Amino acid sequence: MTVASTDTASLETVDDALLGGRVRLRQPARGYRAGMDAALLAAAVPATPGQTVIEAGCGAGAVLTQIAARRPGVRLTGLERDPAAAALARDNAALNGIADHTTVVTGDVAAGFRALDRAPFDWAVANPPFFDDPAALRAPAPGKQGAWMADDGLAAWTRFLLKAVRENGRIVLIHRADRLADILALLGTGAGSFAIRPIQPHAEAPAKRVLVLAIKTGKAPLRLLPALVLHDRTGAKHSPEAEAILRGEAALGW
Incomplete structure (x- = not known):
């Protein structure tokens, strides 16, 4: 990991290698940086060539760049309210050679999808801020507030x-x-045909995260899928299944 500066965003950044080196991502050196959740979300989007994907709250582009590496031929759009993060996402699209089919728009989820004046997409994905109430967190660093706190609540994200x-x-x-x-x-x-994949830190521990798939106007019964276990007791950093996903050698199917 090397330290660099980006003129576009006027930020000190770090270079991270994702998907076994297939993706290069510049992220802020201080404050929020995307990690496991972004990798899992990207692995759970089996879009096909020619389809369109929008990410709400794309940050520096960790999910967009990983989807692009996993799913060549997909057209990508990111929405990000922080101008500096949006600028980084554009830089990362160029850095990874996907700028010709990736658009990053500066805007707020709270303004609603109609504010973008775009046709509906085939896929919409998000890693929404995890907390609605500032009292639920202990004084997060200012650089992490936007990523952790949902100013308008989870309802605004699901409406979008x-x-x-x-x-x-x-x-x-x-x-x-x-x-x-x-x-x-x-x-x-407005959606149904739910599929839910629990994400457990260890096999014997309760799930801390869930991946949720929904189909607009879908009517099929809900499906609860096998959990992904992130860590085992072998001493390795990740379980073999999680490591394969992080390296881009496996995906999370539905």
Whole structure:
């Protein structure tokens, strides 16, 4: 990992190698940096060539760049309210050779999808801020506030995702496991055919995260899929399944 500076965003950044070196990502040296959640979200988007994907709250582009590496031929759009992060996402698109089919728009999820004046997408994905209430966190660093705190609540994010996809379009998000009931209730106003994949830190531990797939106007029964276990007791950093996903050698199917 090397330290560099980006003139576009006027930030000190670090260079991270993702997917076994297939993706190079510049992220802020201080404050929030995307990691495991972004990798899992990107691995759970089986878009096909020619399809369109929008990410709400794309940050520096960790999810967009990994989707592009995994799914060549997909057209990508990112929405990000922080101008510096949006600038980094554009830089990262160019850095990874995907600028010709990646667009990053500076804007706020709270303004709604109609504010973008774009046709609905085939896929809408998000890693929404995990907390609605500032009291739920202990004084996060200022650089992490925007990534951790949902100023307008989870409802604003689910409304955006529901409007952002065409009929029968797919919505994928990753969030805290203890918000699963809220996610299903909010997305259930316009989507169904849910599939849920728990993400467990260890096999014997409760899930801390969930990946949720929903289909707009879908009517199929809910499916609870096998959990992904991130760590085993062998001493390795990740379980073999998680390591294969992080290296881009495996995906998370539905």
